[in-house]
Each structure stands twice: as structure tokens, then as C-alpha cells.
Amino acid sequence: MKEEWKWGTEDDYWVRTCAWSAPGCHPVGCGLKLHVVNNKLVGVEGDEEHPVTKGRLCVRCLTLPEYVNHPQRITHPLKRVGERGENKWAPISWDEAFDTIAEKSKELQAKYGQDTVMVIQGTGRNAAMYACPLAFGIFKSSTTLMGISGYSCYGPRCAIAEFVFGTGYPELDFASYFPDSYDHPGYEVPKYIIVWGKMPLTSNGDGFFGHSLIDMMKRGSKIVTIDPRITWLGAHADTAIRLRPGTDAALALAMLNVIISEDLYDHDFVENWTYGFDEFKERCAEYPPSEVAKICEIPEEQIYKVAREFATNKPSSLMWGLTFDQTTTGGQAGHAALAMLAICGYVDVPGGVTIGQPSSFLGKWRVDTRSNLAPGQFENRIGAKRFPAAGKSQWVCNPDITLECLETDDPIKIRMAFIQSTNIISPTNNVQPQRWYAGLKKMEFTVVSDLFMTPTAVAFADIFLPVATFAEMDGVVLPHYGRNPFFIGAINKAVDNPGVKSDLEIDLGLAKRLNPEAWPYKDAQDFYDKQLRASYDFGFDDLRKMGVYQGGYTYGKYAKGMLRGDGLPGFNTPSTKIELSSLLFPVWGEDPLPYYHEPYYSKYSHPELAEEYPLVLTTGGRKYTSFHSEHRQIKSLREIDPVAKVTINPVDAEKYGIKNGDWVTIENWLGKCQMKAWVTPTIKEGVVHCEHGWWYPEEDPTEPNLSGVWKSNVNMLLPHFCVGKLGFGSIYKEMMCKIYKAQGLDG
Numbered sequence: 001m002k003e004e005w006k007w008g009t010e011d012d013y014w015v016r017t018c019a020w021s022a023p024g025c026h027p028v029g030c031g032l033k034l035h036v037v038n039n040k041l042v043g044v045e046g047d048e049e050h051p052v053t054k055g056r057l058c059v060r061c062l063t064l065p066e067y068v069n070h071p072q073r074i075t076h077p078l079k080r081v082g083e084r085g086e087n088k089w090a091p092i093s094w095d096e097a098f099d100t101i102a103e104k105s106k107e108l109q110a111k112y113g114q115d116t117v118m119v120i121q122g123t124g125r126n127a128a129m130y131a132c133p134l135a136f137g138i139f140k141s142s143t144t145l146m147g148i149s150g151y152s153c154y155g156p157r158c159a160i161a162e163f164v165f166g167t168g169y170p171e172l173d174f175a176s177y178f179p180d181s182y183d184h185p186g187y188e189v190p191k192y193i194i195v196w197g198k199m200p201l202t203s204n205g206d207g208f209f210g211h212s213l214i215d216m217m218k219r220g221s222k223i224v225t226i227d228p229r230i231t232w233l234g235a236h237a238d239t240a241i242r243l244r245p246g247t248d249a250a251l252a253l254a255m256l257n258v259i260i261s262e263d264l265y266d267h268d269f270v271e272n273w274t275y276g277f278d279e280f281k282e283r284c285a286e287y288p289p290s291e292v293a294k295i296c297e298i299p300e301e302q303i304y305k306v307a308r309e310f311a312t313n314k315p316s317s318l319m320w321g322l323t324f325d326q327t328t329t330g331g332q333a334g335h336a337a338l339a340m341l342a343i344c345g346y347v348d349v350p351g352g353v354t355i356g357q358p359s360s361f362l363g364k365w366r367v368d369t370r371s372n373l374a375p376g377q378f379e380n381r382i383g384a385k386r387f388p389a390a391g392k393s394q395w396v397c398n399p400d401i402t403l404e405c406l407e408t409d410d411p412i413k414i415r416m417a418f419i420q421s422t423n424i425i426s427p428t429n430n431v432q433p434q435r436w437y438a439g440l441k442k443m444e445f446t447v448v449s450d451l452f453m454t455p456t457a458v459a460f461a462d463i464f465l466p467v468a469t470f471a472e473m474d475g476v477v478l479p480h481y482g483r484n485p486f487f488i489g490a491i492n493k494a495v496d497n498p499g500v501k502s503d504l505e506i507d508l509g510l511a512k513r514l515n516p517e518a519w520p521y522k523d524a525q526d527f528y529d530k531q532l533r534a535s536y537d538f539g540f541d542d543l544r545k546m547g548v549y550q551g552g553y554t555y556g557k558y559a560k561g562m563l564r565g566d567g568l569p570g571f572n573t574p575s576t577k578i579e580l581s582s583l584l585f586p587v588w589g590e591d592p593l594p595y596y597h598e599p600y601y602s603k604y605s606h607p608e609l610a611e612e613y614p615l616v617l618t619t620g621g622r623k624y625t626s627f628h629s630e631h632r633q634i635k636s637l638r639e640i641d642p643v644a645k646v647t648i649n650p651v652d653a654e655k656y657g658i659k660n661g662d663w664v665t666i667e668n669w670l671g672k673c674q675m676k677a678w679v680t681p682t683i684k685e686g687v688v689h690c691e692h693g694w695w696y697p698e699e700d701p702t703e704p705n706l707s708g709v710w711k712s713n714v715n716m717l718l719p720h721f722c723v724g725k726l727g728f729g730s731i732y733k734e735m736m737c738k739i740y741k742a743q744g745l746d747g
């Protein structure tokens with residue numbers, strides 16, 4: 001990397017930076033060069049010197065100037081002057097906004113108790129790092145959460161990995177820890193990569209740079225996709241297994257059955273580093289490929305082929321996605337997938353999966369903010385005791401129980417909401433958004449921090465706080481939020497926009513009024529400088545110059561005594577080994593071994609519903625042109641994806657009289673919505689896929705229309721509280737529905 005991060009003249013210059021929301025993305029930290037003329041962002045280029053992303057950008061960062069300079073951006077704090085829902089506002093200063101929030105929170109906490117203030121956050125944007133600290137360290141409230149049912153984004157995958165491996169997130173080894181990348185001595189590209197219920201090229205989830213799969217394919221990796229759709233990657237794969245949604249656990253157990261019964265596993269690793277193999281082997285034997293092929297509705301040969309290729313081509317690897325969080329037995333599928341990696345000897349080896357060495361950077365600070373709570377307050381947060389496994393691994397409240405608490409005022413009265421980085425009534429961070437809508441209408445005071453006026457802000461906000469884009473702020477980006485931190489990247493301010501603040505700056509402004517002793521930082525730069533110096537021998541200015549810091553990776557840590565607190569070899573689990581049979585699960589009432597059962601709602605679990613609702617509904621496969629409900633205002637992106645789409649197989653389209661481009665109603669007993677049909681054989685027959693996140697900013701923003709937020713809102717068809725025994729799981733990817741031709745967007 002070059003030494004300079006900013007070059008040019010005073011009025012016409014370039015800034016090198018790493019991306020991380022806003023606009024929304026996970027901590028991939030792609031390298032950009034931003035061109036600024038007269039304090040206006042005029043151009044964007046990919047930074048070829050970034051060691052991982054090497055100049056490549058997707059369309060959302062390529063259109064960044066359109067987003068940053070958008071005329072509908074809110075660029076000063078607002079207070080509501082009309083009724084809620086009327087969209088009438090007056091500008092106020094940041095001081096007035098902070099003072100009002102501080103006063104209101106004190107007043108409501110005096111009346112209803114400390115936990116009456118609820119911080120609702122969205123997914124892992126940069127903002128996510130500062131949401132729990134806002135609740136714990138500023139409002140001193142334990143009520144913070146994402147609205148998503150069953151914690152079903154990332155949390156379940158991390159929790160299962162923590163319980164079974166005793167580590168942070170196991171990520172496909174894409175040489176991202178090393179400055180010399182794929183040329184690093186000893187690194188090997190995986191021979192086979194199973195991409196399971198995930199579309200990383202589009203999603204770049206949690207920091208994995210999706211396009212690195214193309215790098216590895218060019219170096220010989222073969223791809224297997226497991227997905228009811230043939231994605232772009234599926235079309236370029238060696239094998240694409242197009243299974244019935246929600247049957248992943250059965251498939252994994254059948255592949256394990258083949259690997260074990262054909263003696264293709266790594267005996268040395270199993271003997272020395274795993275626990276419970278004998279019981280595990282018996283469980284896998286209950287899943288013969290012939291039976292599982294029928295459950296998954298796939299050819300039996302595919303199970304044998306993929307199991308054999310995965311086990312015998314060393315190293316191979318596997319990545320599993322959101323689907324495992326959003327299905328009934330996804331936790332079990334995750335356990336089985338981890339077992340596949342373990343018994344084939346692909347853990348902590350070059351070209352297998354890297355296991356996170358959790359970074360203390362920011363992590364420790366985030367944990368420490370809990371010390372601002374009273375004794376017992378954290379332990380008693382909503383739902384933590386009812387689901388102790390989730391309570392142990394997640395810091396947040398149980399989302400399903402919190403929704404019920406909003407409705408019933410039991411066990412506490414929540415009366416103030418701070419809605420940070422979520423457009424919670426859009427088809428995103430919820431199921432049954434109408435219930436969240438009703439619950440949030442009960443608030444006596446609501447703050448929304450966002451970049452644009454959203455349906456959520458119009459419906460509920462009393463104060464609106466405008467947030468900076470990454471081009472307008474200083475910060476850091478940390479892949480996997482520190483759970484497997486390949487690198488740390490510097491976010492460097494390029495444009496000065498005094499009307500907006502980053503989420504950290506918002507925390508700092510409120511902390512000054514509500515808990516200054518716990519927040520001894522002058523400003524954001526001072527904060528990052530102190531945090532970095534607590535873990536490394538460099539500060540924020542040094543990181544700016546480095547651009548990206550890569551700490552390197554040690555393989556085989558389990559054998560070197562580098563994973564456990566006591567310094568002995570092994571894994572950081574109760575048995576000191578990878579737990580094929582979990583010692584923890586039975587404590588929480590769960591089977592120690594992975595298993596499959598039918599989705600909550602399917603033609604087999606609810607045959608009485610199958611005649612009326614014959615199709616399987618899966619939702620939310622990611623698109624390049626949006627991040628959840630974001631980007632709907634960006635003209636170039638809307639030209640690519642103008643309206644919500646439902647994908648239908650031609651056989652089903654014919655059956656229900658639907659043609660490509662028709663408006664379609666998707667409906668079940670909980671609700672309905674409208675989308676345009678995309679008829680294509682890439683989706684499995686009997687399955688429809690609905691996009692999530694849709695609203696229409698060009699429509700009337702006031703109540704009851706709220707920019708058309710209810711029209712293509714597929715989450716109205718998704719039930720609440722379809723969780724497993726550990727509290728994890730949901731039905732976003734495996735529901736039942738019917739479809740029929742609609743008149744248009746309004747019916």
C-alpha cells in the first residue's frame with residue numbers, strides 16, 4: 001500500500017478508503033479511491049492496491065456519488081411538527097436533538113424503569129458495532145435487539161460454531177489474512193467448495209469477499225451449490241443440487257453417512273480431535289441416501305458424488321449461509337456441516353476453513369459497556385432465561401418475546417424506541433410487520449437514525465437523526481465484526497458534511513449528556529486511536545497510512561495450544577474437542593446430535609394446508625442492486641431492478657396461468673402481497689422465490705400508504721416464533737403459499 005491516503009489539491013483531491021456502510025454492506029471493506037472536487041464526491045474507482053479486493057467493486061459502490069449526493073438525503077436533524085404519519089418536520093440543531101433525547105429518556109425511565117428504552121438495530125452495518133453500547137453504555141437499558149424472528153441472521157450460525165467448535169466464525173480460507181494472498185507459501189486453494197444456501201457473489205456476507213470465489217475457480221477450485229435455485233455460481237458449478245427448501249439437515253446427514261460408511265474420513269483427526277464419533281456415526285446411519293433423496297427431491301447419485309468428491313479431494317471446503325439461520329432445522333444442518341469439515345480434516349488447515357481468533361479490538365470495549373448495567377439487569381433481559389443457549393451466545397433480547405412484550409406490556413412496559421439502522425416495518429427485520437407496526441405505535445417517544453426518510457421514520461419518529469455515509473466519516477472496518485478478522489481497514493473521511501454524524505458520533509453526543517465518565521473520548525478519531533492502541537502497537541493515523549492491516553494466520557492452532565484459555569492443545573469446548581455430539585445441547589433440552597425434521601409448514605407437516613397452499617415460499621435471495629430496503633431511491637439501480645420480483649418455474653406458471661412480467665399475488669393464511677413474475681426454469685418446480693426489502697419511495701409517503709410499504713411486503717406471509725429448542729431458526733426460507741394473477745401493484 002502507498003503511504004499517502006489523500007492526494008491532490010485543496011479543492012480537487014482523492015482519498016483512499018475502505019467501505020462499510022452507509023450505504024449498507026457488511027464489513028467486506030472493499031478498497032476505494034474517492035474523487036472529491038469542491039467538497040463534492042464526483043467519482044469512485046476501485047483501489048487495485050487493496051490486498052483482498054484488488055480494485056473490484058460492485059454496482060452499489062460504483063453508484064456511490066448518486067447516493068451521497070442524493071437530493072432526498074436528510075442532512076440536518078429533524079423534529080416532528082405534525083401528527084405521526086403526516087411527514088411534517090422542522091429542522092433542529094444537533095444540540096437540541098441530543099438534549100431532547102436525553103431528557104425524554106430520563107423522564108420515561110423514571111416513570112417505567114430503566115429497560116423501557118429499546119434500541120432496535122438492523123444487520124451488521126458499521127452501525128451495528130455501536131447499537132449495544134448505546135443501549136448498555138448510554139441509556140443503561142438491557143432492551144436491545146434486532147426484530148428478526150429466531151435471531152435468524154448470523155447469530156445462530158455463530159452460536160452453533162461456538163458450541164461445537166468453541167471458536168469464532170469458521171470462514172472458507174480465501175488467503176485473506178496474508179498480504180501475498182493466494183501466493184502465500186503453504187496456502188492451497190480448496191479443490192471443492194460447497195456453497196450451501198448462500199450466494200456470496202451477491203451477498204459478500206459478514207466480510208467474505210464473494211468475488212474471491214472467482215479467483216479460486218481460476219486457480220482450479222470446483223464449485224458445488226446447494227440451493228433450490230440455479231444461481232450464477234450454480235450455472236458455473238461442477239454440481240448444482242437443487243433441493244426442496246428446508247431439507248438441508250437431511251442432506252448433510254446423508255452425505256456424512258456416505259463419508260463414514262465408505263471410510264472416507266480422516267481417522268487421525270477424528271480420533272484425536274473430535275468427541276462423540278460413535279453416537280454420531282449411528283445417527284448418520286439413520287439417513288440413507290435413498291430415503292434422503294426423496295425428502296430433498298433430488299437425484300440420489302448427487303448425494304454420493306458430492307460426498308465422495310468433498311471427502312477425497314484434499315483440501316476442500318464449505319461455506320453455509322443465511323439459509324441455515326432461517327430454516328426449522330438449520331441449526332442441525334449447521335452442526336452437520338461443521339462435522340463434515342471436521343471429519344474430513346479441513347479445520348484450521350490451508351484451503352479449509354479458518355477459525356476465528358476473536359479480536360479484542362472493539363470486542364472488549366463492547367463487552368465492557370455492559371458494566372454500566374445494574375447487577376442482574378443483563379441476565380434478566382427479555383427472553384434470556386427462557387432460551388438460555390441463545391441468552392448465552394447473543395447479547396440481545398429475544399426478538400419473538402420482545403414483540404409479544406410490546407403487545408402485552410408483559411414483563412415490562414417499553415415506551416421509548418431508538419430505531420437505529422433498521423426500516424423495521426419494511427419486509428426486512430421482522431416477520432408479521434403489522435404487529436411491529438402496532439407495537440411501535442404505543443411508544444411515547446421514538447428516535448430514528450437513518451439517511452433517508454423511510455416509512456418507519458414517517459410512521460413513528462419524533463426525532464430524526466441524519467447519518468453519514470462512509471465517504472463522510474472516519475472509522476474502521478473489521479470483517480466478521482472481530483469473530484474472524486482477516487484484516488482491519490481504515491475508513492477515511494473524504495467529504496465534509498457538517499449536518500450529518502456517524503453512529504459512533506451519535507453515541508458520543510448522547511454519552512456526553514447521559515454517561516460521560518464511561519466515554520472518555522474527544523471525538524471519533526480519538527476513540528479509534530485509543531481502541532487500536534489498546535490491542536496493537538499502532539493508532540488510527542498509522543492505520544490510515546497502512547490502509548489495511550493484516551495480522552497473518554497460524555494454521556493448526558488446536559495442536560499448538562492456541563485456542564484454549566489454559567494453553568493446552570485442543571478446542572475451547574467442554575470436551576476440549578470438536579463436539580460431533582454436543583455436551584451443551586442436552587443441558588438446554590436439545591438433542592446432542594444433529595437431526596432432520598420437516599419444516600414448521602410443509603406439505604408433509606401440514607398436509608391439510610397443502611391443497612390450498614401448494615407452493616413452497618422462499619424469500620430474500622440477495623441482489624446486487626440493493627441492501628435490504630436500501631437503495632430504492634437510486635435511479636441507476638432502480639433501472640436494473642424497478643419492482644419486486646417473484647421467481648416461478650415455467651411448469652408452475654403454466655399451471656396457475658401466469659406469464660413472465662405479469663403482476664402476481666402471493667398469498668397464504670397470514671397475508672398477501674404483489675410482485676412481478678419472473679418465469680424461469682432456474683428455480684425448482686413447486687418453489688417460488690420472493691424478493692424482500694421492497695417499498696416505493698416515489699409513492700405518497702404519508703399514512704396509510706407509507707410509500708407503498710405494505711404492497712410487496714412478503715414478510716406479512718411469515719409467521720412469528722417458529723423457533724427451535726435453542727431459540728434459533730425461522731421460516732423465511734421455507735413457508736407455504738399460493739399464487740394467482742393480480743391486476744397490478746394494488747391488487
Ligand SMILES: Nc1nc2c(c(=O)[nH]1)N[C@H]1C(S)=C(S)[C@@H](COP(=O)(O)OP(=O)(O)OC[C@H]3O[C@@H](n4cnc5c(=O)[nH]c(N)nc54)[C@H](O)[C@@H]3O)O[C@H]1N2
Nearest residue numbers: 123197198199203226245246321322621622623627628733
Ligand atoms: N447485495 C446484498 N448483499 C447482502 C444483503 C443484501 O440485502 N443485499 N444482506 C446481507 C445480510 S444481512 C445477510 S444475512 C447476507 C445473507 O447472504 P447469504 O448467506 O448469501 O444468503 P442469501 O442471499 O439469502 O442466499 C440464500 C441462497 O439460499 C437459497 N435458498 C433458499 N432457501 C433455501 C433452502 O432451504 N436451502 C438451501 N440450501 N438454499 C436455499 C436461495 O435461493 C439463495 O440463493 O447477505 C448480506 N449481503
Ligand SMILES: Nc1nc2c(c(=O)[nH]1)N[C@H]1C(S)=C(S)[C@@H](COP(=O)(O)OP(=O)(O)OC[C@H]3O[C@@H](n4cnc5c(=O)[nH]c(N)nc54)[C@H](O)[C@@H]3O)O[C@H]1N2
Nearest residue numbers: 022122123127153421422423428429449619620628629692
Ligand atoms: N423475507 C425476508 N426478510 C428478510 C430477510 C430474508 O432473507 N427474507 N433477511 C433478513 C436479514 S438476514 C436481515 S439482517 C434483515 C435486515 O434488515 P435491516 O438491517 O433492518 O435492513 P433495513 O430494514 O433495510 O434497514 C436499514 C436502514 O438503515 C439505514 N442505514 C443504512 N446504513 C446505516 C448506518 O450506517 N447507520 C444508520 N443509523 N442507518 C443506516 C438504511 O437507510 C435503512 O433504512 O432483514 C431480514 N429480512
Ligand code: SF4
Nearest residue numbers: 019025030057058061
Ligand atoms: S461488496 Fe459491494 S457494496 Fe459492499 S463494500 Fe464491496 S463494493 Fe461496496
Ligand SMILES: [Mo]
Nearest residue numbers: 123153154322
Ligand atoms: Mo442478515
